[in-house]
Amino acid sequence: MSRRLLAAGLVVALGAPAAFGYPISEERKLGDQFAIEAASQLPLLREPAVVDYVSRIGQRIVAKLDAPQPFDYRFSVVRDETLNAFAVPGGFIYVNSGLLLRAGNDSELAGVLAHEIGHAHAHHIVRQQEKTQLLSYAALAAMLLSIVQPAIGAAAIGADATAQLKYQRGFEQEADYLGLRYMRAAGFDPHGMASFMKRLWEEQRTMPLDQIPPYMMSHPLTDERISNLEAATRNIPAQPGWQQPSFALERVQAILRALGGEAAVRAHYEKGAAAGGRALALYGIVLLYQRDAGGALPVLEKAKAAGIDDLDTDVALARFRTGDLDGALMVVRGRVEQTPDDTLAQALLGQVLLAKKDYAASVRALERASQGGSALDQVEYDLGQAYGRGGDAGRGLYHLARALELRGDLEQARAQYQKAAKVLAPDSAEGQIAQERVERLGEFSHRRILGH
Numbered sequence: 274m275s276r277r278l279l280a281a282g283l284v285v286a287l288g289a290p291a292a293f294g295y296p297i298s299e300e301r302k303l304g305d306q307f308a309i310e311a312a313s314q315l316p317l318l319r320e321p322a323v324v325d326y327v328s329r330i331g332q333r334i335v336a337k338l339d340a341p342q343p344f345d346y347r348f349s350v351v352r353d354e355t356l357n358a359f360a361v362p363g364g365f366i367y368v369n370s371g372l373l374l375r376a377g378n379d380s381e382l383a384g385v386l387a388h389e390i391g392h393a394h395a396h397h398i399v400r401q402q403e404k405t406q407l408l409s410y411a412a413l414a415a416m417l418l419s420i421v422q423p424a425i426g427a428a429a430i431g432a433d434a435t436a437q438l439k440y441q442r443g444f445e446q447e448a449d450y451l452g453l454r455y456m457r458a459a460g461f462d463p464h465g466m467a468s469f470m471k472r473l474w475e476e477q478r479t480m481p482l483d484q485i486p487p488y489m490m491s492h493p494l495t496d497e498r499i500s501n502l503e504a505a506t507r508n509i510p511a512q513p514g515w516q517q518p519s520f521a522l523e524r525v526q527a528i529l530r531a532l533g534g535e536a537a538v539r540a541h542y543e544k545g546a547a548a549g550g551r552a553l554a555l556y557g558i559v560l561l562y563q564r565d566a567g568g569a570l571p572v573l574e575k576a577k578a579a580g581i582d583d584l585d586t587d588v589a590l591a592r593f594r595t596g597d598l599d600g601a602l603m604v605v606r607g608r609v610e611q612t613p614d615d616t617l618a619q620a621l622l623g624q625v626l627l628a629k630k631d632y633a634a635s636v637r638a639l640e641r642a643s644q645g646g647s648a649l650d651q652v653e654y655d656l657g658q659a660y661g662r663g664g665d666a667g668r669g670l671y672h673l674a675r676a677l678e679l680r681g682d683l684e685q686a687r688a689q690y691q692k693a694a695k696v697l698a699p700d701s702a703e704g705q706i707a708q709e710r711v712e713r714l715g716e717f718s719h720r721r722i723l724g725h
Contacts, residue, residue: 300399304364306713310717312678319650322617325647328648331366344363348366348386349366355371358385362399368385379522380462383461384469385466387459391449391451446501528558534563553572554572561573561587567595570588570591573587589618616645619642623638624655636660636663650676653679668697694711
């Protein structure tokens with residue numbers, strides 16, 4: 274199938290547009306259909322520690338949006354070194370790993386996410402489409418994929434359409450102001466948005482046109498926009514130390530570099546570890562995510578003894594990976610008792626209990642992890658295992674199907690949903706969702722928007 278059929282099935286025959294070009298229900302459907310395609314076609318990063326970090330910052334901002342909320346927001350990370358982030362209608366926010374590596378602190382990343390949330394919350398994509406009338410709904414869907422992943426989408430829509438990928442100036446300004454308001458309400462320093470955008474603007478001025486990152490192509494920067502951002506934050510007192518990166522951000526950046534697998538990354542962090550403290554902890558994290566749990570464990574424990582507090586989950590994961598289930602259980606239980614809303618700790622507790630064949634306790638921990646706001650495929654997979662081995666075949670199949678869908682294995686996901694729907698009570702929440710996903714994935718299989 275030609276890639277020029279990109280959006281032929283992403284948007285199912287949409288009804289008459291309501292406010293902002295689409296009825297809310299159709300905007301939500303567009304986002305859902307896009308997310309299905311993204312799971313199978315984009316190089317999504319599924320490492321729970323990274324996805325959860327981005328989602329936690331995003332959900333802090335979402336919690337400050339004007340009520341009522343028509344969408345459930347979901348945050349995904351694309352494994353791509355280019356600088357990019359984008360909001361898809363329906364509350365789906367995508368951010369590239371390259372942008373995470375460029376963020377200097379939590380407030381800079383929060384500024385990017387708040388800006389994208391502003392676009393989604395204000396329905397900018399569909400409002401822009403309504404104003405211009407330049408794109409059909411099918412071409413709009415193609416445009417979205419092209420923005421999120423230019424290497425996939427550009428060939429599908431053709432060079433002539435790239436001129437329509439830029440947000441209009443008024444929408445960019447509105448997203449800036451909304452984002453500033455939301456991030457400030459969420460406790461982030463709004464100066465972070467201005468500092469990140471200003472740095473990008475200064476870099477863009479010296480870049481050849483063919484090297485400008487996708488983010489700056491779809492979110493055009495201008496002197497006026499930067500000046501407006503600086504003016505909007507001029508009289509807001511800066512939070513002490515806001516420019517310093519948190520350990521949480523440094524940890525995520527270390528994980529991203531470690532996942533690249535390069536020996537030079539290990540050598541770089543090992544050299545810095547001599548300084549002790551955070552640097553030692555980050556070296557241990559690099560070892561852990563380069564699959565050297567045995568080497569990571571003593572480094573992490575030494576860093577913890579030196580006063581780095583937020584390492585319990587990493588220490589527990591290292592013990593788990595070295596086969597010390599009892600040691601891992603002791604550490605991660607302590608973390609969960611201290612911080613019950615820690616999604617990663619709850620997820621790891623569920624994994625450890627699953628390995629120890631305590632299926633009922635594993636389910637309880639994993640269900641708490643699944644309610645943390647991050648769409649983590651490993652949690653869904655482990656829930657499927659825990660329910661299934663504990664004797665609840667219906668829920669086991671249901672959560673396995675969810676894991677497969679998040680991983681982009683759509684045919685297998687639909688097959689598992691079908692099995693789950695036959696076992697689950699038709700009036701149960703899981704049974705109803707399973708049947709709905711069978712139908713939705715079935716529609717999608719007939720309208721694949723990318724060829725293979």
